[in-house]
Amino acid sequence: MGATNVTFATGATSGEGLVTRVERTPTGAIVVVDTTPFHPVDHTWPDQPGDAGVLSSNGQQVAVTEAVMAAVSDTGDFAVGIDIPVKRGAEGWTWLVGHRLDGEAPSWLVEGAAVRLEVDAVRRSGLSRGHTACHLASLALDLAVADLWRKDPGADALGNPDFESRANQTSCIQEDGSVDQYRLGKSLRKAGFDTEGFAASLADRESQINAQLATWVASGADSRIEVDGPTIVDRRRWHCDLPEREAVILCGGTHVSSLAEFAQISVALDLSDPQLLVMTTTVDRVAV
Template identity: 70%
Template sequence: MTAATVVTFPSGAVTGSGTVVRVEGDVVVLDATPFHPVDHTWPDQPGDAGVLRSSSGSAAVSDTLMAAVSDDGSFAVGADIPVKRGGQGWTWLVGHRLADAAPAWLIPGVVVEADVDAPLRGGLSRGHTACHLASLALDAALADLWRKEIRVDPLGNPDFEGLANQSSRIHADGSVDEYRLGKSLRKAGFDSEGFAASVAERQARINELLAGWVASAAASRIDVEGPTIVDRRTWRCDLPEGEVGFLCGGTHVASLAEFASITVSLDLSDPQLLVMTTTAVPAQ
């Protein structure tokens, strides 16, 4: 029976070796990989690209996805997986989607070197860390707009991010997040009108916080509960206000010193939808 894929990307690895355990069309599964897959249930960070190599040749990987095989042998990839990650009755895998058809030499039992596109990974890691920091700064900047007590974020501020975020898309050195400002948020106690009247001030406060955090050069890491793709992972960062952490399946920088700056822009063109665009500039 196939075992869950062992992953090394949480440590920042971009190279490694693995044994091919399954080839399904243009999707290759290894027993171990440094490649990070896009999550099929919350596809915020894109999957890695790169190359699989052996003495017989090389095969370009265009995307990396979650894959799973059920106890009765059904194999599914990406959005075709019918259950959430970690669901019972399924073994969880990482699928490497090839840019072309699988070459004849790429068969089960072959050992390959797996090389991730490191510049792309670096940009996505910066984008993901910046996205989390921006969400914390957003919560802090909106903290005085709540009329009722609600759950709090890792810094102790009302969790606007957790209640309102409906979409997050990470790209190299940035992200775009959408927040629904509807009736349910107002019922929870959020002053949407007060926010609409002070968007520019809130944006300035977010960027002030982000500038301070970048200047702190705080350490950042991923803690893991186990070695496989299905084991829980938590991003942690030692901000000046204290350590913060989120459950997170993505990749991140090792230090905020990797940024020259992180800034956001807030767009409330639609009074029911806040769009926050986060831009990271890498340190030289």
């Protein structure tokens, strides 16, 4: 049995596959299928929640509560999510997408069964908008604080000083939004970032980010995912044809196909704790 093939990078939300494994776990059965449109939550950087949906066969169906990463070692150990003891893609392990059920697998859902996989497409598109908006907001944040660096921190996907990769500590993507936390501690100051200047001009920075996001949304730029290969562990990159230049970011998540899907993206910056910047991004979608 090889690594799971995944089709979500093209925007797919349904497909057919063969069940290759059904594992019982204390939190519900995990079903592995050879090919899936389900996007799993990553076990090392869990920014985007896994897809939910339905598996069905011959008129019978069962709900998938969340798609997760799973892996089986060359010696036969099967592990799921945060219990996987190695980094994604590590040698000696076969990498799988697990479909977590609420309870035991029904009797028809066995190894070798042909199944139809259907992702909750409404939830998926909300998460895709949230994820694309999250990347755009962080690029706009990098740009809005570019003048506050006294040393070169390296360049982001648009060539601006890379605040995001220096300071971001968690990213939590939701349907139509995200929350990002940035550590503004001693090490960032040592790296040359003017945290006092930032705190003193927070409202201006927030306005700059929102103005930039409005410009990008108005561009209606194409957005897509490119992959190195078909399996869950092949690298994937988000590409977005912004007016300045094409932005390319290594990313395992799902995304919109065009910025025309947004009516507005806006952020709110919170520095209640002077050591922790919280950026909350909110999406208004275009009415359909």
